Amino acid sequence: MKISTWNINGIKARLDGLLTWLEQAKPDVACLQEIKSVDEGFPSERFEELGYNVAVHGQKSFNGVAVLSKKPFDEIIKGLPGDDEDDHARYLEVVISTDSGVVRVASIYLPNGNPVDTEKFPYKLRWMDRLRDHTQDLLALEEPFVLAGDYNVIPTDDDVHAPDAWRGDALFRPETLDKFHTLLNLGLTDAYRACHFESHQYTFWDFQRGAWQKDHGIRIDHLLLSPQAADRLQGCEIDRFTRGWEKPSDHVPVWIELNTD
């Protein structure tokens, strides 16, 4: 079972590229972030034509997450628990049945947190605490699950072209990394790091300053696996070629192959 994540930075602007990639990459489950669309504006029928079931948790202009799945959804949960006041559409969790049992998949768009001297940074940190708490609840289920998305977190110096230039950024601040490592230390596996030892493999290149041409990227899109999912991990790849397409997103797809025979 192939499970992917891609921050597409606007579904309307990216529809053609996304459809092309889906037909080529053929993921069984595709987690999308930053759809920047309300549920009613999401072109579900275009994905249904390709054989996908569609779950959407959108909002006007900003944020918004979705999951496409070849298999039907047993369950759809919108929003990250822990704060009824939080109205950002950043979390969508689904349950899918496979031949070897259920797999739970979440599409995550973790807050960016910049600028760090505004309310945006503490909001990011609180959101990460809520994700930690929810992950603890999920781990108690002892199911295979995949938390896939744009974490807006650069895990280590090996995941950024110029670490010192990013130290003060919300994606690389010590407080951010502490919370990310706390999450991993609950027992999750960073799928890409479990499969690859190479440094400087990126999933995002800024639109500005010729970042793509100079390979000035960062690795911030991650698939974190529960122990039961990690046991079934067969591979993880970054489809960096989409960054060279016409009208690209600033992020590229990342995917895993899970053995669900």
Added chain:
DNA sequence: ATGTCGATACTTTATCGA
């Protein structure tokens, strides 16, 4: 210091968020 995108609105240019 600046650069670039995408979405939006008291729109055809500025603002916000990234």
